[in-house]
Amino acid sequence: MKKIILLGYMGCGKSTVARELSKKLEIPFVDLDEFIEKKLGLSIKSIFAEKGEIYFRKLEHECFVELLNFTEPIVIGLGGGTPCYANNHELLKRDDVLSVYLKASIDTLVGRLSLNKNNRPLIANKNDEEMKEFIATHLFERSYYYNQAQYKIVVDEQTIAQTVEEILAILT
Ligand SMILES: Nc1ncnc2c1ncn2[C@@H]1O[C@H](COP(=O)(O)OP(=O)(O)OP(=O)(O)O)[C@@H](O)[C@H]1O
Ligand SMILES: O=C(O)C1=C[C@@H](O)[C@@H](O)[C@H](O)C1
Ligand SMILES: [Mg+2]
DSSP states (O other): OOEEEEEOSTTSSHHHHHHHHHHHHTSOEEEHHHHHHHHHTSOHHHHHHHHOHHHHHHHHHHHHHHHHTOSSOOEEEOOTTGGGSTTHHHHTTOTTEEEEEEEOOHHHHHHHHHTSOTTOTTTTTOOHHHHHHHHHHHHHHHHHHHTTSSEEEEOTTOOHHHHHHHHHHHHO
């Protein structure tokens, strides 16, 4: 079985969908952000604060490659920015992976992220209005990279279960 990679902007549902998908497929789920946090013994927030974003992006690339080299099937939930740095988007096209972009609209993302932004250093200190502006610009800049995924699912009107079913349908 190919490794399954979920990608998309912060809050699009990568971790939530990946967790459910891994249960259905009975294969492990590895969240890249959590993998990095365990490796360094530091939260993503602390890595950004203490070592800076460039350091984080290099580490993120190394950890992504390390996960791709696992021999067993896994579901990988990427960080929101992973495809946009270090040519990681090229890795989404490999034959041994199935990559899926979970595409959420600006309004969906603002709605979800405003409730839970403290551990997301890029948006932690923005109010709702600033966040909307930031996400709109950021999504525009990032969409080229996200669209390098092999498949795309628009998640705005979907339940988590529906998104999981769509991915299972791609696999069959
Ligand atoms: N289809 C959905 N419908 C409603 N809420 C959802 C849906 N998918 C995810 N959520 C909610 O949106 C929030 C963000 O989801 P999640 O943490 O999985 O996103 P993420 O893409 O992993 O974000 P990050 O890149 O910051 O880790 C969670 O509170 C989750 O419960
Ligand atoms: O969108 C981003 O650039 C990020 C998303 C998160 O998953 C973390 O990887 C980190 O906060 C950076
Ligand atoms: Mg996540």
